[in-house]
Structures are given as C-alpha cells and as structure tokens.
Amino acid sequence: MTTPNRVLSRRVPLIGHATGQPRDGGRNGTIRWSSLKARQTRTGIALIAPAFAMVAIFVLFPLGFAVYISLTNWPLIGSYHFIGAQNYTELIHDPQFIHSVLFTLLYTAIVTGPIFIVGYAMAVLVRSGRFGSVFFRTAFFLPFIVGLATESFMALLELQPDSGAADFLLAKLHLASIHTAWTVSYGLSLTAICVFVTWFASGLTMMLLMAGMQGIPAELYEAANVDGATWWQKEIRITIPLLRRNIALALIISVIGSFLAFNQFYILTEGGPGTSTQPVVMWIYEEAFVQYHLGYATAGAITLVVVTGIISAVQFYLLRDERDQKKAVRR
Amino acid sequence: MSAVSDTAARGPGISGTSVTGAARHRPRRTARDRAGFALYLTAGALASVIFLAPLVWAVLRSFMPGTMVIEPPSGADFSHLTTANYTGLIQANDILHNVLNSLLVAVGTGALTAVIATLAGYGFARFGFRGSGLVFALILVTLMVPFQALLTPLFLEMHDLGLTNNLTGLALFYTTFNLPFGVFVMRNTFLQIPAELHEAAAVDGASPVRTLSAVLLPLIVPGIATTVLYAFLFSWTEFVGALTFLTSANLYTLPLALLNLEYGSVGQVNFGYLEAGAVIAMIPCVILYIALQRFYIRGLLSGVVKG
Numbered sequence: 001m002t003t004p005n006r007v008l009s010r011r012v013p014l015i016g017h018a019t020g021q022p023r024d025g026g027r028n029g030t031i032r033w034s035s036l037k038a039r040q041t042r043t044g045i046a047l048i049a050p051a052f053a054m055v056a057i058f059v060l061f062p063l064g065f066a067v068y069i070s071l072t073n074w075p076l077i078g079s080y081h082f083i084g085a086q087n088y089t090e091l092i093h094d095p096q097f098i099h100s101v102l103f104t105l106l107y108t109a110i111v112t113g114p115i116f117i118v119g120y121a122m123a124v125l126v127r128s129g130r131f132g133s134v135f136f137r138t139a140f141f142l143p144f145i146v147g148l149a150t151e152s153f154m155a156l157l158e159l160q161p162d163s164g165a166a167d168f169l170l171a172k173l174h175l176a177s178i179h180t181a182w183t184v185s186y187g188l189s190l191t192a193i194c195v196f197v198t199w200f201a202s203g204l205t206m207m208l209l210m211a212g213m214q215g216i217p218a219e220l221y222e223a224a225n226v227d228g229a230t231w232w233q234k235e236i237r238i239t240i241p242l243l244r245r246n247i248a249l250a251l252i253i254s255v256i257g258s259f260l261a262f263n264q265f266y267i268l269t270e271g272g273p274g275t276s277t278q279p280v281v282m283w284i285y286e287e288a289f290v291q292y293h294l295g296y297a298t299a300g301a302i303t304l305v306v307v308t309g310i311i312s313a314v315q316f317y318l319l320r321d322e323r324d325q326k327k328a329v330r331r
Numbered sequence: 332m333s334a335v336s337d338t339a340a341r342g343p344g345i346s347g348t349s350v351t352g353a354a355r356h357r358p359r360r361t362a363r364d365r366a367g368f369a370l371y372l373t374a375g376a377l378a379s380v381i382f383l384a385p386l387v388w389a390v391l392r393s394f395m396p397g398t399m400v401i402e403p404p405s406g407a408d409f410s411h412l413t414t415a416n417y418t419g420l421i422q423a424n425d426i427l428h429n430v431l432n433s434l435l436v437a438v439g440t441g442a443l444t445a446v447i448a449t450l451a452g453y454g455f456a457r458f459g460f461r462g463s464g465l466v467f468a469l470i471l472v473t474l475m476v477p478f479q480a481l482l483t484p485l486f487l488e489m490h491d492l493g494l495t496n497n498l499t500g501l502a503l504f505y506t507t508f509n510l511p512f513g514v515f516v517m518r519n520t521f522l523q524i525p526a527e528l529h530e531a532a533a534v535d536g537a538s539p540v541r542t543l544s545a546v547l548l549p550l551i552v553p554g555i556a557t558t559v560l561y562a563f564l565f566s567w568t569e570f571v572g573a574l575t576f577l578t579s580a581n582l583y584t585l586p587l588a589l590l591n592l593e594y595g596s597v598g599q600v601n602f603g604y605l606e607a608g609a610v611i612a613m614i615p616c617v618i619l620y621i622a623l624q625r626f627y628i629r630g631l632l633s634g635v636v637k638g
Contacts, residue, residue, distance in 0.1 A: 040458055043539050047454030050447045051510055052466055058507035059473040062484035069484055125375055130368065132375055138621065139379035142386060145620045145627075147568030149586045150612040154389045156593065157602045163402055165388060178403065199382065207631050260479050263570045267590065281479045281571065288483045289575060301480040312475035 063305070070302050074295035087299035096275055097300055100283035107190065107279065108258035114198040115254050116247075119205025124235075126206065127213040137210070141203035148200055152267035155196050159183050159268070166192070186276045189269045193277075197264060201257065205250045212246030213239060245318055252315045256308055280304055386613065393417070393610045397603035416607035426608055428581065429588035432498060433612075436584060437566040439502035444509045444562035445555050451510075452517025452554070453543055457529050467518070474511040478504075482575050489576060496578050504576065505566045513558040516633055520554030521547070556626040564616060585612045 070087055074080045091097050126137040143151065158165040159182035170176035182192040216239065224234045240247070262281040265271060271278035271286070278286070280300065288297035394412040397419075420426045455467050478485070485504065486495060494500025524547060532542040570586045577583060583591065589608045593600055620627060 041460040044454045044458030044460045044463055047450045047458060047539070048463065048466060051451035051470060051514055054447065054503070054507045054510055055470050055473050057488075058485065058504060059476055059481070060469075062481045062488055063476060065484040065488065066481060069487070122378065125371065125378065128371070130371060132372060136375040136379055138624065139383050142617060142620065143382060145564065146386065146613045146616045147564075149568060149570040150589075150609050150616075151385075153589050153593065153605055153609040154385065157392070157606055158385070158388075160602075163602075165385075168403055199385070203382070207628070211628075211632055256477070260477050262479060266571075266574075267593065270594075284480070285482065285571065285575070288486075294483050294487070298483045301483060304480040305476060308477050308480070309475050316472075316475070 066298050066302060066305070069295055070299040072295045074298070076292040076294060080295065083295075087296050090296065091299055091303070096278075097283060099275065100278045100280050103277065104259060104261065104279045107194070107261060108255055110190075110194050111197050111201070111258055112251065112254055114194070115202045115205055116251060118198055118202035119250065120209055122202065122206040123209035123213055127210050129214075137206070140206055143200045144203040148197075148263045149267065151196070151200060152264045155192075155264075156183065156268055159192055183268050184273060186273060189277055193264050193268060196268075197258075197261075201254060205254060208250040208253070209243065209246055212243045216242050248318055249315060252311055252318075256311055259304070259308055259311075386617075389606060389613070390610055393603070393607040395603065397601060416603040417611075419601075420604045420607050420611075424588070424592070424604065426585075426588060426611065429583050429585050430611060432582060433567055433585040436498050436502045436505065437563045439499070440505040440509065440566040441559040441563040443502065443506045444513045445559050447506065448510060448513030448517045448558050449543075449551065449555060451514045452519075452521050453539075453547075455514070455518045456521030457526070458539070467514075470514055471511055478508050479571055482571070486575055495576050496582060497576075498582055501573060501576055501584075502566070504572060505569060506562070509558075509562040509565055512561060512630070512633070516557050516630060517551070517554050519633065520551045524550050553626060553629065556623060557630040560619060560623050560626050561630055564619065567612075567615060 071082060071084060072080045073083050073087075122136075122140045126133045126140070157163075161167060161179045161181040164182070166182060167176060167178045167180050170180070171178040180188065182188045220238050220242075221234055224238060229237070260281055261279045262285070265277055265279055265282055266285075269277045271282050275283075281304070284297050284301050284304070287293050287300065291297075391409070391412075393416055394414065396411055396413055396415060451470075455463060489495045489500050489504070492500070494503065528546060528550075529542060532546045533539075537545070568586070569584075573584045573587050574590070577587060580591065585608070589605060589612065592605045592608060
C-alpha cells in the first residue's frame with residue numbers, strides 16, 4: 001500500500017486489531033488498523049463524490065437516457081411511444097442522414113492529410129529550440145487557441161465576394177475572380193472550409209508531435225550523422241518510427257475533431273446550399289431542435305457515440321500501453 | 332518509454348532550449364550551419380506571417396469604417412481608422428452584456444472545475460480504496476463521449492432540472508465535460524508530490540482538508556493553473572452547447588451574440604460590428620495563452636487532450 005498509513009500499519013495489528021481491544025483504542029494513543037482503513041475509505045469517497053456525481057448526472061445518465069429516447073418517437077412536447085429499433089431502420093434509409101454521414105467522412109478524409117503534413121512540418125521547424133522557435137511555435141498555435149467559432153465569423157467576412165480578403169488576394173494572383181462567393185456553393189465552401197480548418201487545427205498536431213520529437217535522444221541523430229545519413233534518412237529511419245505513438249494520437253484527435261465538426265459549417269454555410277454541407281452534428285441539431293424529432297435525432301447521435309467511441313478506445317489503448325511500458329522501465 | 336511521457340517526466344513542459352540532434356551546441360559554426368539557420372529563420376518567418384496575418388488583419392479590419400469593411404481591401408483603408416464599430420456594438424447591441432455573460436460562465440466553469448478536480452485528484456492519488464481505480468477509469472472513459480452527441484438527453488434532463496436557459500446550468504455542463512481532463516491532470520500532480528509530505532502531515536494529526544490547504548496547496552498550483560486554463564478557454568469558445576441550452580437573448584454568451592449579428596439582423600449583416608465582436612472574443616484567448624503557455628503545454632503532454 002502506498003497510502004499514508006503505511007508508517008502506522010506496521011505496528012497496528014499488534015496493538016489494536018489483533019488483540020481485539022475496544023473501539024476507543026484510538027483515544028488511548030493506539031490506533032486500530034481497521035478504523036484507519038475505514039476512515040481512509042470514507043475520506044476517499046468524500047473527495048471523489050462531487051466529481052463522480054457530476055459525471056453521473058451530466059454524462060452517464062444522459063448516455064443511458066439517450067439509448068432509451070432513441071427507441072421512442074419522443075417529440076418536444078406531448079406523449080411518446082416505445083417503437084423499438086424503428087428509428088434505426090429509418091436512419092439507414094434516410095437519404096439526408098446518409099448524406100450527412102458521407103459528407104462528414106469526405107470532409108474528414110480531405111482535411112486529415114493537410115492538417116497532419118502542415119503540423120508535422122511546423123513541428124520540425126520548432127523542435128530544435130533555436131533562436132525564435134518559441135515565437136514561431138506561439139504564432140502557429142494561436143489560431144487553435146482563438147477557437148473555430150470566433151474565427152468562423154472572421155472568415156465569413158473574408159470569404160464574401162468583392163470585399164473579402166480571400167478574393168482580393170486570389171484576384172491579385174489571377175487564381176480566382178474577385179466576385180467569387182465562397183460560402184454559397186457546395187464545392188467552393190467545402191474547399192474554403194478545408195483550407196480554413198487546416199490553418200486552425202495544424203497547430204495542435206504540431207504541439208503533439210513536437211513533444212514527442214524533443215523526447216528522442218540526441219545520440220541517435222549523432223550516430224546517424226557519423227554514418228553520413230541525410231536529413232531525409234534520419235527523419236524516415238529515426239524520427240517517424242520513434243514517433244509512432246504520438247503520430248497515432250495526433251491523427252486520432254484530428255479525426256475525432258473532424259467527425260464532430262459543427263461551428264465552421266453552421267456559421268459559414270448553415271449547411272447550405274440546401275443541406276449539401278451538413279455534417280452529422282448539424283443533422284442531429286436540426287433534427288432535434290428545429291424539426292423536434294428528438295427520438296429520431298438521438299438515434300443518429302447514438303451512432304455518432306459508437307463511432308467516436310471506437311476511435312477513442314484506440315487512443316485509450318495507446319495511452320494504457322504507454323503506462324504499462326513506464327511500469328516495465330521502473331521495474 | 333514513449334517520447335511523450337519522457338518529456339512529460341522532465342517537468343514543466345517544453346523549454347525553449349531543449350537540445351535535440353539538430354541543435355547541439357558545436358564548438359564552431361560552419362558556413363553550412365549558418366545557411367541552415369538562415370533557412371530556418373526564413374521558413375519560420377514566412378509561416379508565422381501565414382498563421383498570424385488573418386488574426387492581425389481581423390484586428391485592422393475591425394477599426395475600419397463599416398462602409399469600407401464591405402468594399403475591396405485597399406491601401407486607403409488604413410487612413411480612416413476609427414473605433415466606430417466598437418462604440419456602435421457597445422451602444423446599439425450592448426455587447427458588453429454578452430461579454431459579461433461569457434465571463435461569468437467561463438470564470439464559474441474554471442473555478443468549479445478546479446475545486447472538484449483538485450478534491451478528486453487528491454482522493455484518487457492518496458486515498459485509494461477498493462474500487463477507486465474503477466471509478467477513476469469510469470470518469471476517464473467519459474472523455475470518449477462527445478457532448479455534441481448528448482445534446483438531446485441533456486436538453487431534456489436539464490430542462491426538467493430548470494438548468495436550460497440558465498448560465499449556472501451552462502457552467503455546470505461545461506464543468507462536467509472538463510472534469511475528466513482536470514481529474515487526470517490533478518491526480519498526476521498529486522502523485523508527483525512525495526507521499527512522505529502527505530504522510531508526515533497525517534502523522535502530525537492534520538486532517539485531509541488541512542493537509543491539502545496548508546501543506547500541499549503551494550505544490551499543486553501548476554496543476555490547478557492548467558486545469559483552470561483549459562476550462563476557461565473551453566467555456567469561452569464553446570458554441571453548440573450554448574446554442575442548444577440558451578434561448579433568451581439576454582443570456583447569450585459572446586459567440587451567440589455574434590451569431591445573432593449574422594442571422595438575427597434584418598437585411599445586410601453589419602460586418603464591421605461582427606468583426607469587432609470577433610476581435611473582442613479573440614483577445615482573452617491570446618492574452619491567456621501567451622501569459623500561461625507553460626501551463627497549457629503541461630496539459631497537452633498529459634495525452635488526454637481533445638481536439
């Protein structure tokens with residue numbers, strides 16, 4: 001036991017517990033092992049209770065409740081009926097839901113690569129700790145800190161035809177017309193949002209990769225230098241293999257973030273034109289709080305919980321793996 | 332041992348002078364080194380411009396007259412700088428009221444998360460009992476549950492508890508979804524303090540609360556700072572939860588007030604006001620991050636960050 005009564009417990013059985021002295025033993029300067037243990041447990045439970053209560057009320061209960069709601073035709077007001085799996089069978093035949101799932105997958109497939117590559121390149125730039133690297137790191141990370149909602153409002157202005165900075169710059173470079181309206185067509189808004197999100201999110205990937213890169217022993221690179229390895233060879237043979245776990249974590253966090261996309265689409269396109277740029281979270285939101293099909297919307301939400309849950313489980317597996325390895329090293 | 336834990340174990344985050352293979356101090360700088368350094372500076376400066384320019388540009392735009400905001404950018408824009416967008420936003424839209432709402436929720440979320448996570452972290456680190464590991468795992472597993480997928484049951488439940496359209500309710504919701512991270516960080520913070528300190532205080536007869544407040548508190552400040560920073564920034568920038576749980580305009584947090592400027596206004600959107608409001612929303616994030624980035628990076632190294 002690594003607990004505070006380690007010091008005491010050694011002599012306690014001789015005095016209190018083993019000899020079966022009365023309960024007031026503690027007051028006579030002797031301490032019963034079992035009462036200490038009980039007090040320890042009581043203190044532990046009391047300290048943990050508020051956190052557990054919050055999680056139980058606002059996560060665990062809603063999770064179970066969600067499964068229940070998804071099996072009913074729950075409206076916003078009025079009575080509901082238990083309809084079994086009907087919502088789920090309807091979901092897989094609902095073209096709008098299917099479209100939002102496919103759109104989310106497409107969006108994720110497009111942005112994950114650029115976010116990773118830009119993040120990796122920036123991590124390479126700032127990992128050295130040379131003059132200026134803290135400034136560069138801060139500059140690259142600020143878009144992530146400011147947040148997607150705030151920046152989407154800024155982007156809305158810059159993506160306007162004629163007056164936005166995007167058209168202004170692209171027209172100067174002869175790449176697009178000054179009249180291009182980026183937020184009102186499917187292809188243009190998806191393109192603009194992907195570039196915008198890459199700018200927003202690659203700083204996080206950079207941070208997660210940089211931490212790992214700085215943990216790689218310098219001796220490995222020195223040995224490679226002695227052998228005359230090129231920069232590229234060192235990156236492929238040393239950095240990437242040793243960074244496997246950080247790379248996996250960065251990709252998982254990025255993919256889950258993309259699956260849960262909402263702000264940028266809601267603010268910039270409102271899902272339009274029509275519902276063509278509607279990601280899954282927006283489908284859930286609209287179905288629940290605009291159409292008031294709470295049961296049906298929740299069935300869609302449950303599928304999202306299952307998918308993100310499976311991906312996060314991989315993240316947990318990687319973290320657990322790391323803890324086990326740490327233990328092994330200590331031994 | 333993995334790279335992340337290796338760096339984490341070394342302590343307060345990534346120092347600017349960490350030595351890697353690429354940057355060992357060599358006795359003499361060769362011409363090749365100098366060329367490499369020049370390339371590094373150029374690439375870094377160029378990339379910094381790409382990443383910072385949109386934010387700096389937004390600040391400049393917010394000081395342009397409303398009529399110019401909706402015209403193509405030109406050099407003349409900078410000769411008419413004015414605070415009209417800000418004064419208009421404050422007078423016509425009472426934006427400071429929304430700033431206050433956001434601030435109340437964010438400060439409340441930060442404080443509540445800090446207190447609850449500190450207590451739980453202390454409990455898990457030093458008062459383990461049969462089954463406490465399971466409770467810890469259960470709290471950590473909730474990291475996997477995206478709150479975006481629980482909006483419907485949460486709305487119904489919070490509505491019945493009188494917590495919808497209520498800033499306290501919003502703060503409780505934000506606190507809960509910051510707890511798994513906070514509890515994890517605080518438990519690790521307590522585990523890094525030598526157990527002897529806690530034991531000595533207990534032997535001297537100090538109660539757990541007194542041990543925490545008199546002996547351990549100064550040592551866990553970095554952990555608390557990390558927890559508060561994440562909770563505050565999460566709350567300040569959160570959008571879809573506020574959109575779902577708040578319906579009265581007088582309770583709107585800043586992002587909702589901006590959405591109201593975009594969709595609520597009749598006719599043309601006042602982009603000058605929108606830009607000024609976005610800049611107001613941006614400022615606390617930038618200041619807090621730059622001032623406290625040491626603590627922010629500490630949190631990133633815990634490995635339980637969400638995107």
